[in-house]
Amino acid sequence: MSSETQKILTTDGIPLEESLKKAEKKNKLKAFLLVCPLLLFLIITYVFPIGDMLFRSIDDRMVTNMLPKTYKAMEKWDGKDLPDEEVFEAFYLDYKKLVEEKTFGKLATQLNYEKNGFKSILKKLKRKMKKFEEGNYKEQIMGVHKRWANVEYWRALKRRAPAYSYSKYLKGVDMYENENGKIVQVPEDRRVHKILWVRTVEVAFFVTVLCFLMAYPIAHLLATLPMKYSNLLMICVLLPFWTSLLVRTASWMILLQQQGIVNDFFVWIGLVSDENRPEMMYNKTGTYVAMTQILLPFMVLPLYSVMKTISPSLMRAGKSLGGTPFVAFWKVYFPLTIPGIGAGCLLVFILAIGYYITPALVGGASGTLISNQIAFHMKSTLDWSFASAMGLMLLTGVLAIYWVYNKLVGVDNIKLG
Amino acid sequence: MSKNSQFVKFDKVDKSYDGKVLVVKDLNLDIAEGEFITMLGPSGSGKTTCLMMLAGFETPTNGEIYLDSNPISNIPPHKRGIGMVFQNYALFPHMTVYENLAFPLRVRKVSKDDIDKKVDKALSMVSLTGFENRMPGQLSGGQQQRVAVARALVFDPAVVLMDEPLGALDKNLRESMQYEIKHIHESIGVTVVYVTHDQGEALTMSNRIAVFNDGKVQQLSSPDKLYEEPVNSFVAEFIGENNRFAGQVTEISNNKCKVKLDSGSEILANPITVKSNGEKTIVSLRPERALINSKEKMENNFKGKIEEVIYHGDHTRVRLDLLGNKEFILKVPNSSANMEIKLGNQINVSWNSFDARALDPK
Numbered sequence: 001m002s003s004e005t006q007k008i009l010t011t012d013g014i015p016l017e018e019s020l021k022k023a024e025k026k027n028k029l030k031a032f033l034l035v036c037p038l039l040l041f042l043i044i045t046y047v048f049p050i051g052d053m054l055f056r057s058i059d060d061r062m063v064t065n066m067l068p069k070t071y072k073a074m075e076k077w078d079g080k081d082l083p084d085e086e087v088f089e090a091f092y093l094d095y096k097k098l099v100e101e102k103t104f105g106k107l108a109t110q111l112n113y114e115k116n117g118f119k120s121i122l123k124k125l126k127r128k129m130k131k132f133e134e135g136n137y138k139e140q141i142m143g144v145h146k147r148w149a150n151v152e153y154w155r156a157l158k159r160r161a162p163a164y165s166y167s168k169y170l171k172g173v174d175m176y177e178n179e180n181g182k183i184v185q186v187p188e189d190r191r192v193h194k195i196l197w198v199r200t201v202e203v204a205f206f207v208t209v210l211c212f213l214m215a216y217p218i219a220h221l222l223a224t225l226p227m228k229y230s231n232l233l234m235i236c237v238l239l240p241f242w243t244s245l246l247v248r249t250a251s252w253m254i255l256l257q258q259q260g261i262v263n264d265f266f267v268w269i270g271l272v273s274d275e276n277r278p279e280m281m282y283n284k285t286g287t288y289v290a291m292t293q294i295l296l297p298f299m300v301l302p303l304y305s306v307m308k309t310i311s312p313s314l315m316r317a318g319k320s321l322g323g324t325p326f327v328a329f330w331k332v333y334f335p336l337t338i339p340g341i342g343a344g345c346l347l348v349f350i351l352a353i354g355y356y357i358t359p360a361l362v363g364g365a366s367g368t369l370i371s372n373q374i375a376f377h378m379k380s381t382l383d384w385s386f387a388s389a390m391g392l393m394l395l396t397g398v399l400a401i402y403w404v405y406n407k408l409v410g411v412d413n414i415k416l417g
Numbered sequence: 418m419s420k421n422s423q424f425v426k427f428d429k430v431d432k433s434y435d436g437k438v439l440v441v442k443d444l445n446l447d448i449a450e451g452e453f454i455t456m457l458g459p460s461g462s463g464k465t466t467c468l469m470m471l472a473g474f475e476t477p478t479n480g481e482i483y484l485d486s487n488p489i490s491n492i493p494p495h496k497r498g499i500g501m502v503f504q505n506y507a508l509f510p511h512m513t514v515y516e517n518l519a520f521p522l523r524v525r526k527v528s529k530d531d532i533d534k535k536v537d538k539a540l541s542m543v544s545l546t547g548f549e550n551r552m553p554g555q556l557s558g559g560q561q562q563r564v565a566v567a568r569a570l571v572f573d574p575a576v577v578l579m580d581e582p583l584g585a586l587d588k589n590l591r592e593s594m595q596y597e598i599k600h601i602h603e604s605i606g607v608t609v610v611y612v613t614h615d616q617g618e619a620l621t622m623s624n625r626i627a628v629f630n631d632g633k634v635q636q637l638s639s640p641d642k643l644y645e646e647p648v649n650s651f652v653a654e655f656i657g658e659n660n661r662f663a664g665q666v667t668e669i670s671n672n673k674c675k676v677k678l679d680s681g682s683e684i685l686a687n688p689i690t691v692k693s694n695g696e697k698t699i700v701s702l703r704p705e706r707a708l709i710n711s712k713e714k715m716e717n718n719f720k721g722k723i724e725e726v727i728y729h730g731d732h733t734r735v736r737l738d739l740l741g742n743k744e745f746i747l748k749v750p751n752s753s754a755n756m757e758i759k760l761g762n763q764i765n766v767s768w769n770s771f772d773a774r775a776l777d778p779k
Contacts, residue, residue, distance in 0.1 A: 317507035319494040320472055321521035322572065328495070331520070335511045 050395070057168055057389035063110050063160040066103070067094045071161045079158060082151050088138040091157075092129070099126055113383075115156035121145045168389035173197070193373065193390075200369040201397075203287055203359075204352035210292045211299040211348050212341065219303035219340070224312065234304075241297040249361045252290040256281040256362070282364025290358045295351055299344040306340030342409045350398050370394060421485065424450035424608055425471065425576060430480035432466050432632075440466050442632040444480070448610065453602050455611045455619040458629030459655070464612050467629075468578050471610065473497050485575065495524075500569030500577040504584055506561045508553040514540070514564050515549035521572040539567040542601060559590045566598065570607065579611045583618065595621050616656050620644065628652050644703075649690060650776040653701040660707070660745050662700040663778065666691050673770055676700055680741030685716045685770035690777045697778040704746045706772040709758075715767040721745060723762050733758060739766060 008016040064071060069090035077083045098104040104126060111118035121144065128144045142149040159177070170176050170183060174191040178184050185191065218237065222230050240248060255261050263277045272278060280286055310333065318328030356371040363372070370390060377387040425448035432441040441463040448454050456464035469475040471482060473494030481488045489497055500521075509517050518536040527535070540546050543563035553561055562582060569577050579598075583591045599622045602609050613619055619626050620640040628635045628643065628651075636643060636652045647653035654661070662684065668675040674688040676698060686700045708715070721739035728734075732748050735758055739745040747766065749758060757764070 311505060311507060313503045313505060313507040314509060316472075316474055316494070317501065317503060317509070318520070319474075320497075320499060320501040320578075321524070321568065322495050322498070323520070323524045324495055325493075327524055332509055 053388040054392055056385050057392055058164045058166060059385060060160065060165045060167070061163045063107065064163045066098055066107050067091065067157075070094050070157070074158055074161060077154075077158070079155055080151075082138075082149065083154055085136070085138045087154075088141050092132070092137045092141065095122075095125065096129065099129065110160070111157065114160055115153060117147060118153065118156070121147045121153070168386045169393065171386060172390045172393050193370075196368070196370045196373055199284075200353055200371075203284070203291070203367075203369060204349050204355075207288060207291045207295060207352045208299075208345050208349045210288065211296050212345060214292070215296055215299035215303055215344065216337075216341075219300050219307050222300070222304045223307035223310070237297055237300050240293065245294065245357055248294055249290055249358050252286070252293070252358075252362055253281060256286055256289065281362050282367065284363075284367045286362035286364070287359045287367035287369075290362050291352060291355060294358060295348045298347045298351060302343035302347065303337065303340040306337050306343075310336050338409070342405065346402070346405055349401065353398060354394060422449040423447045423483070424452075424485055425610070426483040426486075427467070427471075428481050428483065430467075430470065430477045430482060432463070432470060432475065433478045439478075440632050441470075441477075444632075444634065446627060446634060446637070448608060450608055451606045453599070453609045453611065453622060453624045455613060455623040455626045456629055457613060457616060457619040457626050457655075460614060462629040463632040464627075464629040465580060468580055468610060468612050471576075472499055472501050472578055498572075498574050500572065500574035502562075502565045502569045502577065502579040502582045504581045506553070506565040506582075506585075508561055508564055508568070510553050513550050513552055514545070514556070517553065517564060518568050518571050521568065525572060535571055539571040542570070542605075543567045543597070558586050559594060562586065562594060563597075566601065570601070570605070574607070576608045576610060579609065581613050582611075583613075583615075591618070592621075598622065620656075628655060630655070646689075647701065647774065647776070650699045650701060650779050653774065653776060658704050658746060659701045660704060660742065662702075662740060662742060664698060664700065666694055666696045666698055666775065669694060674775055676775055678740055682719070682740050684719075684740070684773065686773040686775040687771050689774045691775045698775045699778050700773050700775050702768060702773045704748045707745075707747055707766050707768040709747065709749060710765050711767045713767075716770045717773065718765065718767040720763050721766050723758060723760055723764060726758055726760055737764075737766065 010016055010019045012019075067090075070087060073087040073090040074083065077087060095104065095107075098107055104122065108119045108122045111122065125141065125144050125148070132140050147153055167177060172193055174186045174194045175183055176186060218233075222233055222237070224230075225233065253260075257263070258277045258279060258281075260281075262280065263272075266272045267274050267277065280289070314332055314336070315328050318332040319325060323331065353369075354371050355369060356375060359367055359369045360372050360375070363369070371394070374387045374390050374394075377383045377390070425446075427444045427446040430441060430444040431439055433439050444463075444467060446467075456467060458464045466475060470477050473489070473492065477490060481490055483489065484497065484499075509520065512520065515536055518539055519532050522532045522535060536549070537546070540548065543566055545560060545563050545567065548556070548560070548564075553564065556564065562585075565582065566579075569579075582598075583594050586594060595618055598609075602622075611619075611622065620643075623640055625637060625639055626643050627637045630651050636648050638646075643652065644657050647656060650661070653659050662676070662678050664676040664678040664684075666674050666688070667677045667683065669688055669691065672687060674686055674691060675683050676686050677683050684700065686698075691698045719739055721737035723735055724738050724743065725736040726733060727736075730751075732750050735747040735749055736743075737745040737747060745766075
């Protein structure tokens with residue numbers, strides 16, 4: 001009762017809360033409508049593709065849908081010995097249909113991923129199938145090739161039965177589910193992805209460190225120089241930023257190649273002999289040099305925006321209170337630039353970890369990164385689900401870094417400008 | 418203990434930033450130990466530059482600065498042991514009040530116990546005990562200023578420099594801080610060099626004031642002398658209000674001179690900078706030295722027409738048209754005797770020749 005009587009009313013007798021809600025409703029609707037286009041844009045271009053990518057990376061329905069009868073028949077099979085006639089017949093019927101629809105090639109490719117040698121026996125089966133008589137398909141199929149009598153191949157076929165699988169993720173870290181359903185590493189000579197992951201993180205880390213070491217003095221100079229010089233310097237920092245990425249990478253190729261300008265200069269000053277020109281491109285060196293240069297502005301700008309706000313009298317105060325220039329810098333100036341350092345490092349690291357075009361052009365074999373591998377599967381092998389899986393692993397990695405950063409420094413401390 | 422009258426000594430100091438213009442010209446200035454000296458002047462007069470040279474953030478182009486008889490031009494700022502209070506406080510925003518105050522002690526490797534003691538003492542001096550763990554951003558402007566003062570004093574420096582420390586505070590707070598800083602100075606006897614462009618602040622706080630203009634010290638004297646006996650027309654105009662008459666000296670004796678004004682009338686004045694007949698001069702008279710309908714006999718007696726009357730509470734400000742000067746100001750104490758001050762009335766104004774100072778024409 002008391003809460004009823006204590007309700008504050010407006011002059012017209014409407015409860016204040018209600019009246020306030022009504023007044024704000026219109027504003028909220030307006031705000032929502034204003035944000036709407038961006039929201040739609042984000043959903044269409046961001047949430048939807050990423051969701052699709054997630055789905056694609058675990059979606060394994062292609063084989064499942066191509067062999068519906070087979071998998072139905074296989075449900076009863078324990079996988080120890082060769083399956084029964086029932087399974088062979090179902091498989092024959094499924095495959096016959098695929099041959100008629102001319103989509104059997106896809107099946108061959110998919111099954112060959114699972115076990116080498118599937119492609120040739122499927123082709124052979126297609127040729128011999130025309131002369132098959134009705135009944136006793138088990139004998140007839142096994143007669144096509146001796147591999148059809150090998151239980152391993154039927155097990156491999158069964159492994160593709162589930163509509164969804166995480167096998168692509170395992171493949172991304174050089175692991176697979178073996179015949180016994182155990183998750184094991186691939187043979188040592190085929191562990192390509194692990195090397196790439198490690199290299200990607202390593203390159204991103206060192207590029208971030210290099211960018212930081214170079215950007216800090218530049219940003220400091222920018223923030224402290226008089227306006228007319230700092231504007232000029234700012235343009236020098238931004239000019240590469242405005243140049244096409246491709247042009248910049250190409251110019252690094254001109255500079256760094258073995259007959260390039262940098263090598264010519266080294267030979268000219270006698271640092272190296274003409275026969276022993278060092279290879280600075282198509283390896284990690286090239287990737288480091290080009291990526292550092294390209295990502296440098298992303299470090300300079302957040303640092304600059306933070307340093308600009310630090311009053312020069314703080315350093316003076318530090319010195320006048322008895323701190324040596326180093327102490328004044330370390331105890332006063334540096335802690336105040338941490339928000340900029342955090343923003344710059346996070347930005348550069350995240351950009352570097354997914355960098356594609358520069359490593360592709362100047363990286364060579366030893367300088368390519370995980371993103372190049374993703375692109376390779378997108379364009380060459382057309383194994384999109386594997387590319388999606390690796391893309392998502394990369395995204396998860398970035399989110400993990402963001403989370404760790406948030407725990408350590410706090411995202412509210414980031415200052416981008 | 419005899420105090421060193423040349424504790425800080427500027428010896429023929431010149432300073433130029435661009436090699437074309439001298440910001441500070443031939444500065445000679447002695448500051449005694451324990452003195453509160455204010456450098457006062459309009460912006461761009463070189464006062465802050467002098468302070469920065471003393472602190473070590475600028476080097477003199479020529480000449481030398483001595484601290485306790487040691488030349489300090491080649492000593493970096495952090496070895497000078499001079500405390501400084503900055504215009505915008507310059508508190509370290511990422512440190513608590515305690516850490517701010519402990520900073521100068523920590524770099525001097527003072528032991529933890531002594532740091533605690535000294536910080537306590539300094540904070541109680543500015544009546545901020547209990548604020549140790551606040552961040553500067555959580556303090557008001559006045560509190561931040563006190564922390565800055567405490568920080569500049571906590572390591573017992575020989576000299577404390579203050580660069581317009583009260584500039585960002587509102588009027589009431591500024592006035593109370595003026596007294597507070599003055600009292601702190603009196604109680605600990607540290608030498609203070611204070612820079613401001615606010616003459617009221619300078620007059621309230623200082624032992625001596627150096628008025629700067631154009632890179633030069635125009636006058637260096639105690640506040641009362643500065644106000645009562647300005648030595649040139651810049652100082653007379655800069656400090657307080659004054660009424661000015663431009664004219665020419667027609668007759669000059671020991672302590673009196675006749676000045677023929679541009680309007681044709683002649684007044685008697687006190688020759689300060691003028692030496693001979695025919696010199697151009699500006700005669701300066703403080704508003705409170707001219708009286709209305711005075712019963713005393715005074716040497717200058719003229720009639721003026723009241724142009725404007727502004728009521729100020731304790732006094733009334735009257736603007737007169739007198740001897741061709743339409744901006745002649747009078748300050749009349751409010752009492753029933755002065756009821757005849759009405760717009761348009763003619764009144765008698767008189768003053769002594771001693772108070773009318775004939776200065777340089779500029």
